[in-house]
Amino acid sequence: MKLKTNLExxxxxxxxxxxxxxxxxxxxxxxLGPSPMAIQAASEALADVHIYPDGSCRKLRESLADRHGISAESFIVGNGSDEIMTLIAAAYIGADDNAITAESTFSEYTFATILYAGEIRKAPLNEGTFDPEAILQRIDDRTKVIYFCNPNNPTGTYVSHERLDSMLSRIPHDVLFVLDEAYADYSDADDFPQWKTLLKKFPNLIILRTFSKIYGLAAMRIGYAMAKEEVINQILVTKQPFNVNTPGQRAAEAALKDSEFYEKSRAMNREGKKYLYRELERLGLKFYPTQANFICIHVKRDSSELFQNMMGRGVTIRPLASFGLNEWIRVTIGQEEDNKLLIRILEESLKC
Ligand SMILES: Cc1ncc(COP(=O)(O)O)c(C=O)c1O
Structure with missing residues (x-):
């Protein structure tokens, strides 16, 4: 058998x-783990797993509509937001088309584009941040999608509301702008983009969110997107009938109600970030200020070796060679004891 050329x-x-x-x-x-309310709801849903799930995720979309103040028809729910990235590519990208993203960012944008035989164009980051100008320069008449990660994984940096607004106003109306806000729940910058204002203004915008991060439901695989109804209806054409399982849907609905857990997660991140900034400065390590639940750190050596060393001592971190950042690592901000252990082991490993 011969693999399709675009997949070689x-x-x-x-x-x-x-x-x-x-x-x-x-x-x-x-x-912090998952929200206790979400665990309870998922456990109760196990009694119904002989029935196919609601393929339209109606109740979850209604809960999301209440939460965000837009219509339930403005949402699509996916098996993780990863799935939605692929559905978007299936809907809009074909051979001879291209999509644009950045060089050091989440890998699924490239995966989705190549899967549908498109060309992926990558703009360099500027100081670890998505560079609107570099992206705009790469647009041509075959550009169908722009994947924009804000805050960016793995750097944690962000582009402000004003810059994003100005960028969006320069993008052709027939290019879909995918704003991946997987980590936006952790942002605390005053000028962080207000997605709702942007969505009202730009019909070619779609925003991706996930339950895998602040809601602690990564294994349930629930992500969602918000866009104008016309865009959602186009993407729905590419969706499998039963893509989101019932325990996952119920867990997500319950998690949305658990504001105590949400706020606790945000507070843990805020405190952890303060502690880690202080400690990284003490260690003389450069890092990017983050709007997410992770920090990208320059370790001034081959990060794959450091990763092995740290894992041997009991902490797994992410070396960033696959993002083109050989001397950088990405670490999740955790609870107080996680952060203390991380710093102790990082310090020990850096001495080896
Ligand atoms: C930027 C970004 N978007 C999306 C995802 C995937 O989210 P999900 O678990 O909903 O597929 C991740 C996961 O790490 C991510 O970092």
Whole structure:
């Protein structure tokens, strides 16, 4: 059999190496665990798993509509926001088309584009941040999608509301702008983009969010997107009938109600960030100020070796060679004891 030509350069996704007993600070998960209300709802939903799930995720979309103050028809729910990235590519990208993103960013934008035989164009980051000008320069009449990660994974940096607004006003109306806000729940900058204002203004905008981060439901695989109804209806054409399982839908609905857990997660991140900034400065390590639940740190050496060393001592972090950042690592901000252990082990490993 011959693999399709567009897939020849691709390799299957390799999950990160995990070590039993080591604490996992490599995937930006919620170190508080899942919301207790979500666990309860998911457990109760197990009694219904002989019935196919609601393929339209009606109740979850209604809860999201209440939460965000837009119509339930403005949402699509996916098996993680990863799935939605692929559905978008299926809807809009074909051979001879291109999509644009940045050089050091989330890998699924490239995956989705190549899967549908498109060309992926990558603009360099500027000081670890998505560079609107560099992206605009790469647009041509075959550009169908722009994948824009804000805050950016793995750097944690962000582009402000004003800059994003001005960028969006220079993008052709037939290019879909995918604003991936997987980590926006953690942002605390005053000028962080207000997605609702932008959505009212730009019909070619779609915003991605996930329950995998602040809601602590990564294994449930629930992500969603918000856009004008016309865009959602186009993307819905590419969706499998039963893409989101019932325990996941119920867990997500319950998690939306658990404002105590949400606020606790935000507070943990705020405190952890303060502590880690202080400690990284003490260690003389450069890092990017973050709007997310992770920090990107310059370790001034091959980060893959450092990763092995730290894992041997009980902490798994993410070395960033696959993002083109060989001397950088990304660490999840955790609870107080996680952060203390991280710093102790980082300090020890840097001395080796
Ligand atoms: C920027 C970004 N978007 C999306 C995702 C995936 O989210 P989900 O678990 O909803 O597929 C991640 C996961 O790490 C991410 O970092």
């Amino acid at each position: 350069q691709m390799i299957p996704y390799k999950p990160g190496i995990l070590k039993e007993g080591a604490i996992k600070l490599s995937s930006n998960e919620n170190r």
